[in-house]
Amino acid sequence: MEIARPYLLFLGDVPDALAAKTAVGIVDWRKDWCIGQIRLPGCAADTGLSDMSISEGASAGAKTLVIGAVNAGGRLPDHWIASIVEALDSGLDIASGLHVRLGDISEIREAADRNNAQLHDVRHNSMTFATGKGTKRSGKRILAVGTDCSVGKKYTALAMDRAMSERGYKSSFCATGQTGIFISGRGISLDAVVADFISGAAEWLSPETEEDHWQIVEGQGSLFHPSFAGVTLGLLHGSQPDGFIVCHEPTRTKMRGVETPLPTIEQVIETTIQLGRLTNPAIQCIGIAVNTAALEDDEALAFLAKVGEKHGLPATDPVRYGMEAIVDKVSAEFGAP
Amino acid sequence: MEIARPYLLFLGDVPDALAAKTAVGIVDWRKDWCIGQIRLPGCAADTGLSDMSISEGASAGAKTLVIGAVNAGGRLPDHWIASIVEALDSGLDIASGLHVRLGDISEIREAADRNNAQLHDVRHNSMTFATGKGTKRSGKRILAVGTDCSVGKKYTALAMDRAMSERGYKSSFCATGQTGIFISGRGISLDAVVADFISGAAEWLSPETEEDHWQIVEGQGSLFHPSFAGVTLGLLHGSQPDGFIVCHEPTRTKMRGVETPLPTIEQVIETTIQLGRLTNPAIQCIGIAVNTAALEDDEALAFLAKVGEKHGLPATDPVRYGMEAIVDKVSAEFGAP
Numbered sequence: 001m002e003i004a005r006p007y008l009l010f011l012g013d014v015p016d017a018l019a020a021k022t023a024v025g026i027v028d029w030r031k032d033w034c035i036g037q038i039r040l041p042g043c044a045a046d047t048g049l050s051d052m053s054i055s056e057g058a059s060a061g062a063k064t065l066v067i068g069a070v071n072a073g074g075r076l077p078d079h080w081i082a083s084i085v086e087a088l089d090s091g092l093d094i095a096s097g098l099h100v101r102l103g104d105i106s107e108i109r110e111a112a113d114r115n116n117a118q119l120h121d122v123r124h125n126s127m128t129f130a131t132g133k134g135t136k137r138s139g140k141r142i143l144a145v146g147t148d149c150s151v152g153k154k155y156t157a158l159a160m161d162r163a164m165s166e167r168g169y170k171s172s173f174c175a176t177g178q179t180g181i182f183i184s185g186r187g188i189s190l191d192a193v194v195a196d197f198i199s200g201a202a203e204w205l206s207p208e209t210e211e212d213h214w215q216i217v218e219g220q221g222s223l224f225h226p227s228f229a230g231v232t233l234g235l236l237h238g239s240q241p242d243g244f245i246v247c248h249e250p251t252r253t254k255m256r257g258v259e260t261p262l263p264t265i266e267q268v269i270e271t272t273i274q275l276g277r278l279t280n281p282a283i284q285c286i287g288i289a290v291n292t293a294a295l296e297d298d299e300a301l302a303f304l305a306k307v308g309e310k311h312g313l314p315a316t317d318p319v320r321y322g323m324e325a326i327v328d329k330v331s332a333e334f335g336a337p
Numbered sequence: 338m339e340i341a342r343p344y345l346l347f348l349g350d351v352p353d354a355l356a357a358k359t360a361v362g363i364v365d366w367r368k369d370w371c372i373g374q375i376r377l378p379g380c381a382a383d384t385g386l387s388d389m390s391i392s393e394g395a396s397a398g399a400k401t402l403v404i405g406a407v408n409a410g411g412r413l414p415d416h417w418i419a420s421i422v423e424a425l426d427s428g429l430d431i432a433s434g435l436h437v438r439l440g441d442i443s444e445i446r447e448a449a450d451r452n453n454a455q456l457h458d459v460r461h462n463s464m465t466f467a468t469g470k471g472t473k474r475s476g477k478r479i480l481a482v483g484t485d486c487s488v489g490k491k492y493t494a495l496a497m498d499r500a501m502s503e504r505g506y507k508s509s510f511c512a513t514g515q516t517g518i519f520i521s522g523r524g525i526s527l528d529a530v531v532a533d534f535i536s537g538a539a540e541w542l543s544p545e546t547e548e549d550h551w552q553i554v555e556g557q558g559s560l561f562h563p564s565f566a567g568v569t570l571g572l573l574h575g576s577q578p579d580g581f582i583v584c585h586e587p588t589r590t591k592m593r594g595v596e597t598p599l600p601t602i603e604q605v606i607e608t609t610i611q612l613g614r615l616t617n618p619a620i621q622c623i624g625i626a627v628n629t630a631a632l633e634d635d636e637a638l639a640f641l642a643k644v645g646e647k648h649g650l651p652a653t654d655p656v657r658y659g660m661e662a663i664v665d666k667v668s669a670e671f672g673a674p
Binding site: 099131132133134135190191192193194195196198199200224226227228229230231232233234235237238257258259260271274275279297317 | 436455464469470471472527528529530531532533535536537560561563564565568570571572574575585594595596597608611612615616622
């Protein structure tokens with residue numbers, strides 16, 4: 001799958017910034033691939049790109065309209081369809097990370113057909129997988145886990161991959177969700193795999209490699225989220241991480257989208273080690289990544305110092321303070337590159 | 338979905354009895370719906386039904402050939418196709434619990450078309466689900482869990498449902514796998530649901546009901562099986578059981594299909610309570626169901642007595658000694674019907 005660039009990002013009319021995290025993530029990591037954003041009236045998200053109409057985006061050279069926002073459950077709202085059809089009629093391809101397949105909507109399929117355009121559903125895959133085996137593979141793996149959904153697991157994995165590479169480690173990023181696939185150009189949307197093959201798909205995604213190669217695996221969900229914990233556990237077993245990074249958002253009061261209270265960082269560390277030992281008895285926590293965006297600088301630094309000391313682990317905000325402290329931990333535990 | 342009866346059971350040439358557990362389960366619970374079995378040379382499984390050719394089965398009045406055996410990964414071996422086509426050409430429908438859809442195989446699709454026959458893929462469903470919410474629902478629920486796959490979770494749930502009904506409780510069986518669907522006529526093959534919706538599908542399967550109605554939910558996999566633990570955890574969270582029964586096979590030395598060692602019953606109880614509390618803080622173990630088929634009667638009774646005493650719980654073999662002891666526990670903990 002090769003998605004034509006540059007992208008024009010469609011944000012719809014989502015009610016908060018988190019719902020547009022796909023678009024925001026693409027801009028954060030591949031801004032040079034993006035030409036502008038489309039926002040419908042009432043949209044509460046903003047990537048910082050120039051607002052454009054579809055015709056303006058097409059005139060500016062956009063090749064693909066990327067649906068960069070998502071509703072709960074991954075559905076496509078009916079009132080977004082007109083924009084998608086207009087983009088197809090303006091000569092663009094469409095790429096979507098929604099659960100629904102673009103081609104299953106007749107207006108979209110017909111518009112794609114008459115314009116000979118591509119419809120990319122990155123959340124779907126046509127591959128078949130074996131069931132997970134749980135056998136130890138060569139190579140080293142790091143998994144991002146979280147106290148909740150949407151707490152920065154993808155950012156953490158991408159930042160860790162970049163920091164490991166800059167330090168001279170052989171490193172690669174393994175995408176498990178739609179935004180990661182847009183950013184990396186490959187991967188599996190793990191939450192769309194048939195349930196029987198979750199851990200098998202995670203094994204395929206992070207295959208046997210050289211013993212000194214690090215695969216940095218994007219996390220999904222949380223072991224403590226009642227909607228998605230099954231995906232999280234299958235990914236943990238399949239990716240058999242040597243090290244994991246706990247991602248956390250300190251102002252969250254309950255799990256995203258449900259009424260369940262948040263677990264503590266300590267609970268996540270203990271439960272991840274307890275369950276992860278099934279496929280990697282040597283699993284350990286190598287750091288804590290906190291999204292401190294809601295805190296002032298001094299509050300953020302104080303919070304990170306407190307959390308780091310409490311758990312005896314490096315604690316950082318990947319966006320604000322980089323990943324050096326956690327790469328140092330990797331070097332101390334597993335050796336220099 | 339209404340599958341025409343009587344059934345003719347197809348066992349293929351599977352190498353052991355466990356691989357034909359679908360057929361065996363149908364015969365155990367719905368023998369009066371079954372007319373005979375088809376076995377290819379080399380088949381090591383046996384339901385005890387009369388061996389027939391397809392033409393003999395059709396002459397005897399069979400309406401549906403049920404693929405009652407499964408290979409690892411749920412694939413359909415190429416050399417089974419001729420039998421399926423012959424059954425279609427003899428006027429039978431086909432029902433399958435394999436991962437592969439019957440209609441995706443061109444010879445089968447063409448034979449079904451030319452005979453105007455039904456192809457039932459009970460492992461698939463065309464439903465869409467919401468993501469799980471984790472909110473407490475009215476009604477009572479019991480889930481069968483296991484130290485491994487294929488340790489009697491479906492039998493235990495079916496036997497518990499029957500014993501509860503006989504004791505005067507309002508009770509219903511909730512099928513989560515292909516055999517259970519063949520036996521009950523409804524349900525979801527949970528391992529075929531898209532991973533994001535595992536717990537949501539489990540919530541749909543065991544919906545809000547009268548406070549004194551017991552839903553007995555068939556289990557899937559094991560929290561300690563590296564292939565399937567994600568499905569198990571999503572089912573645990575979605576079914577939010579008030580009570581669970583641990584199923585165990587005492588002669589098993591490692592988890593089915595992989596090299597992972599078996600957990601202890603104690604580990605399963607502790608981990609199920611620990612993780613199940615997320616959606617039902619009052620979750621408790623109500624009994625232990627042991628498949629003692631490999632033990633002599635005195636060994637079986639001694640084993641059950643030892644296990645029951647160790648854990649302070651009723652321990653029984655559902656097939657051999659019934660479920661009365663565990664229904665007694667329900668009565669003691671939750672009240673008489």
